[in-house]
Amino acid sequence: MTDTAPAPPKRTRARQQRAEDTRQAILDAATIEFADNGYDGAATRAVAARAGVNQPLVTYHFGSKEGLWRAVIQALIADYRAQYEAHLTEVTDLEPVARLRVIQEEFIRFSANGTVFHQIMAHVARKPSEQLTWMVEEYLRDVYETRAELIRAAQAAGKYVAGDPFHLQYLFLGAVTRIYLLAAEVEQVAGFSPSDPDFLDEHVRVCLSLFFRD
Template sequence: MRSHAEFALAPAPGRSRQNRGSEVVRAALLEAAIGEFASRGFAGASGRRIATEAGAHQSQINYHFGSTNELWKAALLFLLDELDQAIAEQLAQLESNEQADQFAAMVRGFVHFASRRPELSRIMMHEGAAPSERLAWFVETQLAHRHRQLLAAWTNLRNSGIAAEVDPDVLYHSMIGAGSLLYANGPEAELLGIQPTDYDLTERHAQSLIALLLPGRNKDF
């Protein structure tokens, strides 16, 4: 039995690949690329496998994205947009303007995103292991400003006595690891009897991470 995603992205019976709408093909290539880059990294990725998974022709990668390198960047931007939306949804539910509550909402949004989309962490595990033009692009255009904002908020929370005594130099990677490794290493977790796709587990995970990072907050979220 095919999944809903597979059903949605497959060509309709009797309909050729060439007749599929341009945006449908682009979306299918993007989703297939996310899975390919997450499982094999950029170096091990195959344009042919991506196209086959998307039900498209390999030449359509260049048509829609220009190159496999640009497809990788588009995949990262797509996932980061989903992450930003997940955090924005949590922030929109707040009735408080307190920075600690906003930080907690950000953490909760990230953990829930990581549970739904472990591919982002898996892609960055591959890419972050060695210098590359892609990694430099990611840090310069996407990560650096997020990192600065995170550290500014953390400094304020530490100065107010709310945040844990975590060194700012290790904060980002500590949060990313603590918030996403369970899902990025989902098969390992399942062998330990843990179900990383369970919503209640993800909620408990988020609450636990918030409690560790913000011991002075003393609020339920």
């Protein structure tokens, strides 16, 4: 169970760049494989094949399958945080209710864009683990508490449904994302595809209308 980082490469700039490209290709491939098949279902061979390299190279770059998994999660969090914080600074001057609305709408559009994040979270957040604790302390708690403050403000203004702010955030999360995670079922049962661009605007409208009141 050696999941240490790879030995520090000291080569030319071109070689370093090529290695970095390989690493990134493996990471991208692994993200898809993990999201599609879960941790156990994803094979390092399949990851390697998708990335166009051979299997031992995965171990070389990430130490182990476990190390690869961690790297995927960290990259996803980094993406999410970047997108989220970019939007945060953009709305600091709005009043709380409008800010909450923008943040939640942005979350819906983020979720529609890539379900990988939520697919992987569905695997991680089910039962306690070191990974989960790390994610909560490193990132999630902060996000949830910031939004809880905004929800309290919106509730005080009579503009948001009543209830515990954390509880409400999970209802919102579920309402927004579950339909994407059940995409195949939705197509067969309801006859429309959640990934259809036309669907997104309506999804935003309805999800927000559930929680915002006036």
